[in-house]
Amino acid sequence: MKLFPLSRHAAHVGRVGLxxxxxxxxxxxxxxxxxxxxxxxxxALGRYERHDMPGAIIQLKNALQIDKNMLPVQVLxxxxxxxxxxxxxxEVALLEALxxxxxxxxxxxxxxxSFIGQGKHKLVLEQAQFSPTGxxxxxxxxxxxxxxxxxxxxxxxxxxxxxxxxxxxxDGRSPDVWLAEVPVRIRARQFAExxxxxxxxxxxxxxxxxxxxxxxxxLHVQGDIRAALAAYDAALQLDAKHIEARVARxxxxxxxxxxxxxxxxxxxxxxxxxSEPRAAYxxxxxxxxxxxxxxxxxxxxxxxxxxxxxxxxxxxxxPQLLMxxxxxxxxxNEREKAKPYLESYQRIQSNSPVSKLLAQIFLSExxxxxxxxxxxxxIKAQPGDGQAMTLLAGAHMAQGRNAKATALMQQxxxxxxxxxxxxxxxMSLVGGGQIGEGVAQLEAAFxxxxxxxxxxxxxxLYLRDRQSAKAIAVINKLLKQQxxxxxxxxLLGMAQAQSGNLVAAKTAFERALQTDPxxxxxxxxxxxxxxxxxxxxxxxxxxxxxxxxxxxxVDATYEMANLAxxxxxxxxxxxxxxxxxxxxxxxxxxxxxxxxxxHLRNRAPTLALDAxxxxxxxxxxxxxxxxxxxxAQLANGDVEGAKSTFSGATRFADFNAPQQTEIAALQxxxxxxxxxxxxxxxxxxxxxxxxxxxxxxxxxxLRQGTPAKAEQRARQVLALAPKRAIGYSxxxxxxxxxxxxxxxxxxxxxxxxxxxxxxxxxxxFRALSSQDGGKPALQLGEQWVKSRPQDLLVRRALxxxxxxxxxxxxxxxxxxxxxxxxxxxxxVLNNLANVLLRLKDPSAVAMAERALVKDPSNANAIDTLGxxxxxxxxxxxxxxxxxxLRDARLRxxxxxxxxxxxxxxxxxxGRKTEARDEVEAALKIGRPFESSAAAETLLKxxx
Numbered sequence: 001m002k003l004f005p006l007s008r009h010a011a012h013v014g015r016v017g018l019x020x021x022x023x024x025x026x027x028x029x030x031x032x033x034x035x036x037x038x039x040x041x042x043x044a045l046g047r048y049e050r051h052d053m054p055g056a057i058i059q060l061k062n063a064l065q066i067d068k069n070m071l072p073v074q075v076l077x078x079x080x081x082x083x084x085x086x087x088x089x090x091e092v093a094l095l096e097a098l099x100x101x102x103x104x105x106x107x108x109x110x111x112x113x114s115f116i117g118q119g120k121h122k123l124v125l126e127q128a129q130f131s132p133t134g135x136x137x138x139x140x141x142x143x144x145x146x147x148x149x150x151x152x153x154x155x156x157x158x159x160x161x162x163x164x165x166x167x168x169x170x171d172g173r174s175p176d177v178w179l180a181e182v183p184v185r186i187r188a189r190q191f192a193e194x195x196x197x198x199x200x201x202x203x204x205x206x207x208x209x210x211x212x213x214x215x216x217x218x219l220h221v222q223g224d225i226r227a228a229l230a231a232y233d234a235a236l237q238l239d240a241k242h243i244e245a246r247v248a249r250x251x252x253x254x255x256x257x258x259x260x261x262x263x264x265x266x267x268x269x270x271x272x273x274x275s276e277p278r279a280a281y282x283x284x285x286x287x288x289x290x291x292x293x294x295x296x297x298x299x300x301x302x303x304x305x306x307x308x309x310x311x312x313x314x315x316x317x318x319p320q321l322l323m324x325x326x327x328x329x330x331x332x333n334e335r336e337k338a339k340p341y342l343e344s345y346q347r348i349q350s351n352s353p354v355s356k357l358l359a360q361i362f363l364s365e366x367x368x369x370x371x372x373x374x375x376x377x378x379i380k381a382q383p384g385d386g387q388a389m390t391l392l393a394g395a396h397m398a399q400g401r402n403a404k405a406t407a408l409m410q411q412x413x414x415x416x417x418x419x420x421x422x423x424x425x426x427m428s429l430v431g432g433g434q435i436g437e438g439v440a441q442l443e444a445a446f447x448x449x450x451x452x453x454x455x456x457x458x459x460x461l462y463l464r465d466r467q468s469a470k471a472i473a474v475i476n477k478l479l480k481q482q483x484x485x486x487x488x489x490x491l492l493g494m495a496q497a498q499s500g501n502l503v504a505a506k507t508a509f510e511r512a513l514q515t516d517p518x519x520x521x522x523x524x525x526x527x528x529x530x531x532x533x534x535x536x537x538x539x540x541x542x543x544x545x546x547x548x549x550x551x552x553x554v555d556a557t558y559e560m561a562n563l564a565x566x567x568x569x570x571x572x573x574x575x576x577x578x579x580x581x582x583x584x585x586x587x588x589x590x591x592x593x594x595x596x597x598x599h600l601r602n603r604a605p606t607l608a609l610d611a612x613x614x615x616x617x618x619x620x621x622x623x624x625x626x627x628x629x630x631x632a633q634l635a636n637g638d639v640e641g642a643k644s645t646f647s648g649a650t651r652f653a654d655f656n657a658p659q660q661t662e663i664a665a666l667q668x669x670x671x672x673x674x675x676x677x678x679x680x681x682x683x684x685x686x687x688x689x690x691x692x693x694x695x696x697x698x699x700x701x702l703r704q705g706t707p708a709k710a711e712q713r714a715r716q717v718l719a720l721a722p723k724r725a726i727g728y729s730x731x732x733x734x735x736x737x738x739x740x741x742x743x744x745x746x747x748x749x750x751x752x753x754x755x756x757x758x759x760x761x762x763x764x765f766r767a768l769s770s771q772d773g774g775k776p777a778l779q780l781g782e783q784w785v786k787s788r789p790q791d792l793l794v795r796r797a798l799x800x801x802x803x804x805x806x807x808x809x810x811x812x813x814x815x816x817x818x819x820x821x822x823x824x825x826x827x828v829l830n831n832l833a834n835v836l837l838r839l840k841d842p843s844a845v846a847m848a849e850r851a852l853v854k855d856p857s858n859a860n861a862i863d864t865l866g867x868x869x870x871x872x873x874x875x876x877x878x879x880x881x882x883x884x885l886r887d888a889r890l891r892x893x894x895x896x897x898x899x900x901x902x903x904x905x906x907x908x909x910g911r912k913t914e915a916r917d918e919v920e921a922a923l924k925i926g927r928p929f930e931s932s933a934a935a936e937t938l939l940k941x942x943x
Contacts, residue, residue, distance in 0.1 A: 037066040041073050049077060053084040071100045079110050085275060085421045087117030088311075104129065105139045112146045115652060119311055119666060121150040132166075141167045145180045152184045153317035158551045160184050175205035179898065182214045182659045185223055191683045195219050209239035216248060241716040243269055254285050256440055262286060277306040281324050285333060291482030295329065303328035304337075315341075326354070335361050346374070351381035359391050363398070366587075366621075371395045386421040394427075394712050419445040423454035423730060436687050439844055449477055459491055468499035486516035491496050495527055501527055520546065531559075531566055539563050552583045558591050565598075570854070581611075583775075596628045603858050605635035609880055624651045627666060634670055642670045650679050655686035661693045664700070673703045684731065689720055698730045702737045712733050725755035729763055765797055773803055792821055796828070811835045826855030833864050837871060859891035863898045870905050881905055889918070896922040896929040904938060916942040 031841045044059035047415035060077040063070055068107050076460035078094035081087075091114040094107045108130065115124045125147055132140040132147075146162035161184065178201040185194035201211045213860030216231030229252050235245035238705035240692045246265050255263035263286055284299035307315065307325040308566050314322050326341030342358050355378035362371035375392040379385060393477055403925035415421075424439030439461055445454035455478045475492045481490060501807035506529055506921040513523040523546055530539035540563060546556040561576035577598060580591035592615035599608035612625075614634035619625040630645035646667050653659035660683035677700050683693040693715045701710035711734045718727025732747035748764040761784055766775035781798035787790060815832035822828050836844035848865035866884030869877040885902040892898055899922035906915035923932070 010447065012179075012714060022601065036202070037070060037073075040066070041070065041076070041409065044073075044076060044080070048080050048083075051083075053080050053265055056080045057084060063129075069100060071097060071102055074100060075102055078107065078114070082110050082114050082117070085117075086925060087114045089665055091118065098129075102397060105135050108135065109139060109142045109146065111144060116146065116153075116317075118713060119315070119317060121153055121317060124150045125154075136171050141171050141174060144170075146177060148184070152187065157188050173204060174210055175201040175208055175659040178204065179210060182218060185652065186218060191218065191222055209242045212238060213242060213245040213248070216245065220248060220252070225255070229250065240268075241272055243273055243276065247276070249283070250279075250282050254282065254289070259286055259289055266710050275306050277321065277324055277328075279304045280306065285327070289482075291485030291488065293513070294518065295485045300328045300331045301365040304332065304334075308521040312845060315331060316344060319345050322348070322856050323352075323354055326357070330357060330626070335364060351378060352713060356385075356388050356391055359388075359395070363391070363395060366398070368395045368398045372399075381612055384415050386415050386418075389415075390421070390425055390427075395629055414747060419448040419451045419454070421453050423457070426454065427457050430457070435461070435657065438750060446474065446477075449481060452478060453483060454486075457744060459495070461499060463491075463495055466498060468495050470494040472499065484515050486512040486519045486522065489515065490522045490525060493522070495533070497525070498527060502532065505529060520553070520555065524559055527556075527559055527563075531563055534566075536563060536567055554580055554584050557583065558594070561591070561594065570602070581614075586618065589625055590614065592618065593624055593628050596632055600631060600635055603855060605632065605637075608632040609636050621652070623649055626652060627662065629635070630666060630670075634666075643667070643672045643675060646672065647675055649676070650682065653679075653682075655682055657687040657690040657693055661690070661696055664693070664696050668696070668699070668703070673700055676700050677704070691717060691721060691726060694720075695726055695730055698733065702733060706732055707737050710737070723754060725751035725757070725760045727751075728754060729760065732763060732767065736767065741767065745771075745860070758791055761794055762797055764791040765794070765801075769801060774801060777801060778807075789817075790821075792818060799831065803831065808835050808838045822856055826851050826858060826861055828856070828860045830864050833868060837864075837868055842872065843874055857891070859888045859895065859898065862891070863888040863895075866905070867901045870908070878905070878909065882909060893921075894925060894927075895926045896927050896935075897931060899925075900929070900935045900938070901930050907938060907942060912942050 007334070021052035023071055034230060040059045040063035044056040044063070047053075047056035047059065052485050057077065057080050060080060063073045064077070067073075074097040075092050078090045078097060079590055081090035081093060091111065094114060095930070097107055098104065098111075113128055115121075130143065130147065132143050136144065142168040144163045148160040148167070151157075151160040151163065152722060161181065164177060164180050165178070167174075171177060178197045180201065181197040182194050182201075185191070185197065195218060198211075198215045201208070202215060204209050212231050214237035216228045216235065216264045217233060219225075219228035229249065232245045232249040232252070235242050236249065239245075246269050250262045250265035250269070253259070262282065265281045266279050266286065267275055270283070273279070280302035284296050287293075287295035289300055304325060305329070307321060309534070315325070322341045322345040326338045326345060329335075329341065339358070339361055342354050342361070345354050346358055347351070355374050359371040359375045359378075362368070362374065372392060373393045375388055375395065379388050379392065382388065389408045389411060396408065406486035418942070422441045423445035426438045426445060429435075429438030429441060437457065442454045442458040443460070445451045446458055449455070455474050459471045459474040459478070462468070462474065472492065472495045475488055475495055478488045479485065479492065486935050489508050489512035496502075496508055505525065507655050508694075509522045509526045509529070510517055513526075516522075523542060527539040527542040530536070536793055537557075543556045543560050543563065546553055550556075557576060557580040561573050561580060562844065564572035564576055577595045581595055584591050592611065595611045596608050596615060598712065599605070599611055609632040612629040615625045616629040626645060626649045630642045631647065633639075633642040633645060646663055649663050650660065653663060657725045660679040664676040664679040664683070667673075667679060667840065676696070680693050680697045680700060683690060683699065687693070694713055698710045698713045698717070701707070701713060711731065714734055716732035718729055721727060728747045728751035732744045732751065735741075735744035735747055745764065745767045748760070748767050752760040752764050754760075761780070765777045768774070771777070771837060778798065778801060781794055781801065785795045785798060788794070795814055795818055799811050799818060802808070802811035802814065807843075812832065812835050815828060815835055818828045819832055829847060833844050833848035833851055835846055845865070845868045848861070848868045851861045852858070852865050862884050865883045869881035869884070882902075882905050885898065885905055887899045889893075889902050899918045903915040903918035903922065906912075906918060916939065919935050919942065922929075923939065929935075
């Protein structure tokens with residue numbers, strides 16, 4: 001609150017009164033004041049007049065150590081404490097002065113100020129000691145104005161104006177009695193009346209700094225910035241120590257991007273009043289404009305450090321301080337701490353922009369209903385606020401009300417076509433899945449380089465779509481605006497890493513940490529770079545350092561799981577993931593998703609389903625959680641359940657093309673071709689030229705038996721991307737479906753020539769496998785891995801092809817190369833064990849043991865070891881072989897090879913009836929298997 005200063009005359013009278021009171025008290029007490037205590041008091045008085053309040057307080061307390069009943073000391077101490085912002089202790093000193101016998105007129109005004117400073121407004125209006133009756137006229141005026149201010153804070157404007165009128169009856173020539181009306185009228189939005197009061201004050205005291213300040217305040221709130229600035233300048237020319245005018249002028253300078261001027265004013269305010277929270281907040285704004293995240297946080301922490309200890313009873317009557325502390329906590333990402341301050345402010349001023357901030361907090365909490373309620377109330381009073389309309393649209397979209405959201409966004413842009421609205425509209429469109437249109441709006445907005453938020457969002461979208469070159473270009477423009485912005489340097493590092501320039505990425509991340517050594521994301525990104533470079537020890541050291549500071553850091557814990565996975569430490573990967581999942585917050589789903597994926601990868605469908613259920617229970621409205629649940633259902637054979645889950649996901653994804661395409665692929669895995677077609681139609685309705693959706697739709701049309709449509713679609717893809725492989729590959733698929741092998745091979749060859757990659761080679765490889773006993777395919781594969789020995793995908797396909805056509809020696813060579821590169825890959829180990837079996841190599845058993853250790857629940861690995869033990873011919877291993885094969889058969893009863901192997905061992909053990917049942921069951925399954933002829937022969941011997 002603005003405290004009303006004493007007039008020069010009153011200040012002079014006050015000083016004389018203090019000295020006179022000191023003499024009177026000495027005579028009344030019939031005591032001689034200690035000379036040392038008196039010297040302390042005189043020194044304190046001098047300090048008080050020089051505005052050295054801390055020094056004055058120390059000296060006054062020294063005097064009280066000698067004589068606690070020194071009345072002048074108690075009075076001056078109360079005033080010094082009040083001036084130093086210590087309202088509660090000021091009240092104690094002033095009440096003690098009253099007890100010692102000071103005249104009420106001497107302390108009633110500072111005492112009332114101390115009460116108001118603690119939020120005791122009602123007591124100032126109710127207690128008899130604050131009654132104006134019997135006080136000198138000048139004191140009555142001051143007290144009435146204080147009581148008027150208290151009434152206004154309590155929302156009683158009528159009483160406040162009545163008290164101001166009473167003060168005018170006493171002294172209508174004082175500018176204070178007119179100035180007191182201005183903030184009351186401004187709060188009530190009665191600008192005409194406020195203007196009349198200001199003009200009267202100006203006529204009475206044109207050379208008053210306070211008058212000029214109040215004039216500026218009215219002009220400021222009415223939007224006349226130039227005139228307001230002139231008034232603030234005039235106030236500061238009259239009184240360079242006028243804090244309010246200097247704070248207001250600094251705020252305008254920031255709005256006008258005159259940052260150097262603002263910085264000078266902020267520094268002066270902090271010199272004059274080191275604990276002024278508004279100066280600290282303005283300092284934070286300046287640091288933010290300079291991209292200095294660390295300095296911004298430090299300044300915001302100063303604000304909360306000043307205001308958090310202030311009693312709630314006081315701050316609840318100070319809307320500006322409520323807003324300031326709420327904004328500071330919000331800037332520190334302390335939403336829970338910010339919310340009560342902003343909610344209190346919003347209750348006082350429901351039509352202010354704070355409603356939008358509150359709505360953003362509610363949106364971040366996914367409390368969409370409350371966000372809509374706040375925004376709709378605000379928009380009733382501010383119907384032209386496009387940003388609020390866009391926020392409201394986002395809230396509606398989050399609840400699936402897309403038509404309403406679209407109408408609001410279009411209305412917002414129609415109101416005023418400015419970059420800010422285009423930026424917000426673009427982000428809202430992106431949030432609703434209309435990526436193409438959203439990107440277009442953001443690109444239009446970012447033509448204005450000051451639209452930092454639009455640029456950051458655009459860079460993120462480019463990164464998401466792996467358009468690293470575009471992302472780098474945008475981020476470099478952002479860094480021109482804010483070269484010291486640690487976040488932008490970190491974003492640049494991510495883009496450089498995505499482009500493959502790891503050296504530039506590391507430089508950018510290190511630059512981010514130089515600017516802000518506490519930036520966690522940069523530390524984590526450096527650890528990720530170390531992992532990408534296989535510098536695992538360095539990555540572990542970085543992550544350990546983060547966890548040493550915070551052992552519950554989800555990001556670092558999650559990256560530890562990724563590191564363990566890269567090192568092939570299966571148990572450690574699981575341990576870190578489970579820990580990350582346990583400490584993850586309600587909106588942190590990555591550990592849960594990775595846990596499901598890990599179990600799926602390890603062929604542990606039951607564990608995957610359990611993890612997926614927990615994930616889905618945690619976030620039932622999250623698309624990723626829904627998709628993981630569907631994948632787990634699919635892995636457990638619950639095809640119908642998976643279809644239903646994916647159909648529900650289609651509704652959540654709305655018209656988001658990438659998400660609908662992902663869902664369509666999963667629907668295809670669940671053999672729901674119609675469901676996949678529906679998802680892709682939604683995807684293509686929003687992005688007709690989205691290549692992944694077009695490509696998958698080609699596959700869908702082939703599955704639907706409409707190759708003509710599929711060919712047309714494939715040619716559309718080829719026309720859109722003539723230099724890419726995808727169009728030729730799809731034409732190859734169409735030819736394959738029509739049985740046109742030569743045309744398919746030709747198309748796949750063109751795809752591989754356009755983009756030589758593992759994927760294009762494998763398509764050609766599979767097509768060639770049917771030619772001349774597969775020799776062309778094997779020759780192609782050998783040539784590829786010879787020049788690219790690290791391509792494990794092609795080497796695996798080559799090894800499998802050799803094994804299928806009986807070239808076991810060549811298969812062994814390739815599988816052994818794979819084992820060296822992938823020592824923990826259970827499937828490769830198992831395949832090598834099978835090849836060794838066929839080569840009658842005794843090491844087959846040891847290799848099968850290794851495979852089973854890596855994947856102990858895999859039925860194929862169990863079967864391989866059991867069969868290897870049986871074929872080894874060692875009698876002592878027969879029982880174990882039988883036990884293993886029974887286990888495998890229970891896990892996969894529909895696998896004819898496993899049932900044949902079990903039958904053979906049973907027959908060898910003399911259990912002919914059981915063996916006959918097993919071999920008959922194997923042959924009835926109807927699936928071709930390698931040992932089918934041997935099974936027929938065995939069955940004949942068992943009949």
